[in-house]
Amino acid sequence: MADNNPADTIPEMQQDAQDSSNAPAASFDTEKLRQLIQQLEAQSLSRDPGLSKLQREEAEERTAVHEFWSTQPVPKSSEVVVADGPLHPPLAPELIPKVPHPLPSGMEWCLVDIDSPNEMNEFHDLLLNNYVEDADSMFRFNYSLEFLRWALLPPGFNKDWHVGVRESATGKLIAFISGIPVDIMVRDKTIRMAEINFLCLHKDMRSQRMAPLLIKEVTRRVHLVGIFQAVYTAGRLLPKPVSTCRYFHRSLNPKKLMDTGFSQKLDGTQLAKLVSSLRLPILTSIPGLRAMRKGDVSQVRKLLNRHLKTRYDVLPVFRTDAEIAHWFLPREGVITTYVVDDAEAPGKLSDFISFYSLASSVLKPAGVARSKGAVRKPHGVRPQTTHATVNAAYLFYYGTKTDYGVSLTEEEKLACGGHKKEKALVKEKENALIGARLTDLTRDALILAKEAGFDVFNCLDMMDNAMFTRELKFGPGDGYLRFYFYNYSSRSVPAEKIGFVML
Ligand SMILES: CC(C)(COP(=O)(O)OP(=O)(O)OC[C@H]1O[C@@H](n2cnc3c(N)ncnc32)[C@H](O)[C@@H]1OP(=O)(O)O)[C@@H](O)C(=O)NCCC(=O)NCCS
Known part of the structure; x- marks a missing residue:
């Protein structure tokens, strides 16, 4: 699995700690001071009213700590990528877990059957009430059932990539993530990838580190069929956009x-x-x-x-x-x-x-x-x-x-x-x-x-x-x-x- 694969980069904090353990005290202090100045600069930049929304987000990202993404095979935000290629080679089958990652108690994994009208209604309702909103929470995407079927059942789809989480006590669908297979050409290379979409957590389940569990589980399922790359989009800034x-x-x-x-x-x-x-x-x-x-x-x-x-x-x-x-x-x-x-x-x-x-x-x-x-921005x-x-x-x-x-x-x-x-x-x-x-x-x-x-x-x-x-x-x-x-x-x-x- 990706979070402990051999090619994972060492998170920045650990790297700093390793470097500084052998360094003289003065250089340790200098390094800490440099980081502090960088953080202060980024903080004051991110508050600068003259900056665009995009510049502010980028300034904030310079000092953001990514507990999850720093363990994943993605470039760091500070990295300047100079060549294209995978960050780790295909994983040997024995390194890919055969069973799902455990969930917190009271929750269980499920598959959402896109052909089942009942399950589709549940999935549709989860998105209708909890999916992407604009920054001021005035609008929320309202995908139709037919649209979701179109998006999730293309030729070659894999039903094991329509992953949900249910509350054990009530059976209620509280989270979802999906993938579909796609051949993506990046410059001169064509790569079989999973296109990951519809990551959604019920509003009551937010800020509990559930998103990383969903991402890791869909990744495991994608790995199981021998695919080791994925493409995804998000409005928010994560490490590290290609565009x-x-x-x-x-x-x-x-x-x-x-x-x-x-x-x-x-x-x-x-x-x-x-x-x-x-x-x-x-x-x-x-x-x-x-x-x-x-x-x-x-x-x-x-x-x-x-x-x-x-x-x-x-x-x-x-x-x-x-x-x-x-x-x-x-x-x-x-x-x-x-x-x-x-x-x-x-x-x-x-x-x-x-x-x-x-x-x-x-x-x-x-x-x-x-x-x-629900967290709503004042408007x-x-x-x-x-x-x-x-x-x-x-x-x-x-x-x-x-x-x-x-x-x-x-x-x-x-x-x-x-x-x-x-x-x-x-x-x-x-x-x-x-x-x-x-x-x-x-x-x-x-x-x-x-x-x-x-x-x-x-x-x-x-x-x-x-x-x-x-x-x-x-x-x-x-x-x-x-x-x-x-x-x-x-x-x-x-x-x-x-x-x-x-x-
Ligand atoms: C996106 C969503 C699942 C994140 O849930 P959350 O409760 O805010 O986040 P969690 O506490 O579970 O997890 C936080 C981690 O997930 C990452 N994360 C949050 N949103 C993400 C996204 N859209 N894509 C990838 N990673 C994301 C965060 O960066 C963080 O990792 P980090 O510490 O390494 O930075 C949730 O806000 C949601 O359902 N939003 C509405 C639908 C939506 O916006 N979906 C994403 C469409 S791109």
């Missing part, structure tokens, strides 16, 4: 977003101006745009894999048509995919774009519907709203052929005067074509999402999204999503080179 992406939001229903407190309060005139500036065309603009069908699956697979491989540094590899059919064929209230019939090549597709549906519950003011033990004026949810569409994957076969004229080649400059010009032309096409595709996706009743369209500044967010009037949000690898040290990846979307 940090920012959320962007495109309002489709400004009044509802304002009424629910999702966006800033405006007076009547300001709101009218905003509504008019955000108005979208009634009809989509791309000829041949239509909902994806079964017969499109293998073309979508080729388009997507090529787009991902040519554009990004971290990407999933879709090996089979079954995976594409699962992830992309439209499912009402879950995933929407539109393809474009190529006008110049009958029977061929030129592009596709997809988005998934994930509502957020609008939370009641403190004290009205809170479960015991100023809460809007009075009758809306129960904000319906959000999240951009998923896209692909386009618009950059295929870009070449230079003889004059352009001459003007370049060398291979390097020619390559740069080809790249520039490809980027311009992709930027323009993605802008049109996403504008049409916004129109379709609005028509389908979504209130907001969200994306991260990952993939080529920065090419269209400004023009299509997406605004930066205050949320970030960090990408992490378990047992894989990777040089950091800029947001625009992340080509992997996690639900």
Whole structure:
């Protein structure tokens, strides 16, 4: 198991203690003083009102102690990763425990059967009442049952990776964590990983070091099938992100977003101006745009894999048509995919774009519907709203052929005067074509999402999204999503080179 595997790094504190035991007293004092100064600097930095939320979190992280993560195969926050590769080799089968880690008394491990309506309802309710909230506890993700089935039952799923914890006395589901298998390409290497998601603890169970037990248990189960790497995302800063992406939001229903407190309060005139500036065309603009069908699956697979491989540094590899059919064929209230019939090549597709549906519950003011033990950040004026949810569409994957076969004229080649400059010009032309096409595709996706009743369209500044967010009037949000690898040290990846979307 990872927490006592041979490649684990020695936690910083232990290392310091070992180093200092042989050192003269003066250098020990100097070292302690250096640490103290660093801590004070980080503390005062983290209180500096001039810092952004991101900078404050990073300042705090410099002195954070990670009792659990410091024992795991992940880089330390202070480490500068200079090469990619696993932190420990595959574990010999005899080193992987065959039975689950013990839980505190009164709790027991269980599997959640995603095919059982009763168990799915329990799991759905756990998330509905306890899953991710925004920083002000005004909204909480509200994954639908169909969405959860889609997310957890892809081809090759492993039912042993749908791990729950129940209260022994009542049988109540109080915690969950899951994994699904995924092939992830990190630069030039493709690695079989577990994609870990839906880590959730009932609010009454927080701050009792249960999360490490869940993480260790799903890790053990993943190890048992010979997989030793994982990918996961979190809003919070842990050791150590491979990339940090920012959320962007495109309002489709400004009044509802304002009424629910999702966006800033405006007076009547300001709101009218905003509504008019955000108005979208009634009809989509791309000829041949239509909902994806079964017969499109293998073309979508080729388009997507090529787009991902040519554009990004971290990407999933879709090996089979079954995976594409699962992830992309439209499912009402879950995933929407539109393809474009190529006008110049009958029977061929030129592009596709997809988005998934994930509502957020609008939370009641403190004290009205809170479960015991919930920690709520104080918040100023809460809007009075009758809306129960904000319906959000999240951009998923896209692909386009618009950059295929870009070449230079003889004059352009001459003007370049060398291979390097020619390559740069080809790249520039490809980027311009992709930027323009993605802008049109996403504008049409916004129109379709609005028509389908979504209130907001969200994306991260990952993939080529920065090419269209400004023009299509997406605004930066205050949320970030960090990408992490378990047992894989990777040089950091800029947001625009992340080509992997996690639900
Ligand atoms: C995330 C959650 C399970 C953490 O539970 P908790 O009671 O706050 O934390 P615990 O006391 O059990 O464990 C603390 C350890 O877990 C780690 N941890 C907390 N949240 C984590 C996350 N999202 N991913 C990985 N590790 C996490 C902490 O860093 C800490 O380890 P450290 O001491 O090495 O830093 C809980 O807050 C929760 O269910 N939140 C709502 C859902 C959610 O945010 N899920 C995560 C989605 S990414």
